[in-house]
Amino acid sequence: MxxxxxxxxxxxxxxxxxxxxxxxxxxxxxxxxxxxxxxxxxxxxxxxxxxxxxxxxxxxxxxxxxxxxxxxxxxxxxxxxxxxxxxxxxxxxxxxxxxxxxxxxxxxxxxxxxxxxxxxxxxxxxxxxxxxxxxxxxxxxxxxMGSAAAVDVYNPALLGKWVEPVQVPVRTEESVEEARREWGTALDADGMPDHETARKLAAWFQDKYIRDFLMADTITTNNGVILDIILGKFNGRPDWKRVDHAETIAFELMKAVPEGQRAPMLTLMGWLQWLKGSGKHAARYLKLAVEDVHGYQFAEQLYDLISSVYIAEVAKNQETAYKRPTS
Structure with missing residues (x-):
């Protein structure tokens, strides 16, 4: 503001x-x-x-x-x-x-x-x-001024119950590049991906190696080291509007897959909330991820990090931290 x-x-x-x-x-x-x-x-x-x-x-x-x-x-x-x-x-x-x-x-x-x-x-x-x-x-x-005291894109009532699972693609150098290119296109577009594209993106998120690249690509400014990016260590201020859009897209992808395949997107949403400085919402999404896929390791690790009161580096700096948008 x-x-x-x-x-x-x-x-x-x-x-x-x-x-x-x-x-x-x-x-x-x-x-x-x-x-x-x-x-x-x-x-x-x-x-x-x-x-x-x-x-x-x-x-x-x-x-x-x-x-x-x-x-x-x-x-x-x-x-x-x-x-x-x-x-x-x-x-x-x-x-x-x-x-x-x-x-x-x-x-x-x-x-x-x-x-x-x-x-x-x-x-x-x-x-x-x-x-x-x-x-x-x-x-x-x-x-x-347009601020909302409670912003939550997660609405379980909108999630489909009779959706076919997606098939995890074979990981190749070409498929990784295609996934990153498609994800970047979705983030840069104004609207939501169509159903076919949403299922394709959700399938790529099932592969933990590709998932990590897609999460890192969500952030517009970084040093290229995925671990640093996951810990919120960036070279400058992220494009927070793009991050907000990514969270909305993540929920759209969840609507395109059944239970048991939503954990990667829930983890992305939790991670983005943590980067914004909202541990409360982050913890909620990460718990939902573990409920969706029991023992989903990445979500459990992030939850442990948040529970130890570790704050993302980007959220500590007033120059780079998320500012709740006004409309």
Whole structure:
């Protein structure tokens, strides 16, 4: 978003987060860095559950500190966990994180709690209705600008149930080049591939060697090393509009094949969401991939990477990170 947005209330800050992350977090800690009256990076990690408070706090702080310009931050705890006191869920973790962030010279200005029924300043007895967030000036402004707080191209109701499986093609130098050429053409086109082309592309995605090349080719700027590309290490800013289009195409390919052959496309969608900085949506797609093909190794490996709070290199840099589009 290139327009300047002024946040004037706690509800505005709460409303801003779903637009940045592509949906309202659940069971999460969200850290928003700040400097000179402006917000910087946004970091979402899963709620710590059984993690040791100090180790959790140190990990989150090391990630937040990658915003080298930050001089302060805000913390929002999204949870329905109550423990012994509903006002202080994950109290030890919040305290440890506050200490670590202060030591890193980016002290926490405010801590807020958001549940499925209300929001409040952390530790207070107040119960503010969630409607204050949806009715806030920031939410209205962002919606008017064309931002959507929840963007999800995956709709299982649209997936066919009586579709013939595709045959995995024989891998040759020529077939790899043809697959990459067809995938590039689909990414550069405005619309969706026809049914025959969708099935052909879906068949190529079944081959893990070709799949990796197609995933790498989705990114317009890279150093040519597939492992680096998978880890989000690029030479410049990707064409994020092309990435959005790739995710939509991936779902179109899923409609052209039966269950048991959708895992590669679900993994692509999860990977693209991770590159955008949305671990929540990434994890969802990767779990669906493993459900589609039990033990689908690539999806399991990416899920383990995300679960260890590893953030894609491209998402750490404000110059290269995904900016949610406006229409």
């Amino acid at each position: 290139t327009e300047k947005l002024t946040l004037t209330s706690p509800a505005d800050l709460r409303a801003y987060v779903p637009h940045l992350l592509g949906g309202t977090p659940t069971e999460s800690f969200v850290v928003l860095t700040a400097t000179a009256g402006a917000l910087g990076a946004t970091l979402r990690v899963d709620a710590p559950m059984d993690a040791a408070p100090l180790g959790f706090a140190q990990t989150v702080t090391s990630l937040a500190a990658q915003d080298e310009n930050a001089t302060a931050c805000y913390l929002i705890v999204y949870t329905d966990e109550t423990s012994t006191d509903a006002r202080f869920p994950y109290a030890a973790h919040v305290a440890a994180l506050g200490n670590e962030l202060a030591t890193a010279r980016m002290p926490v200005r405010k801590v807020y709690l958001v549940t499925s029924t209300h929001w409040a300043a952390y530790g207070s007895t107040e119960r503010n209705p969630l409607e204050q967030i949806t009715d806030s000036n920031a939410n209205a402004t962002l919606t008017f």
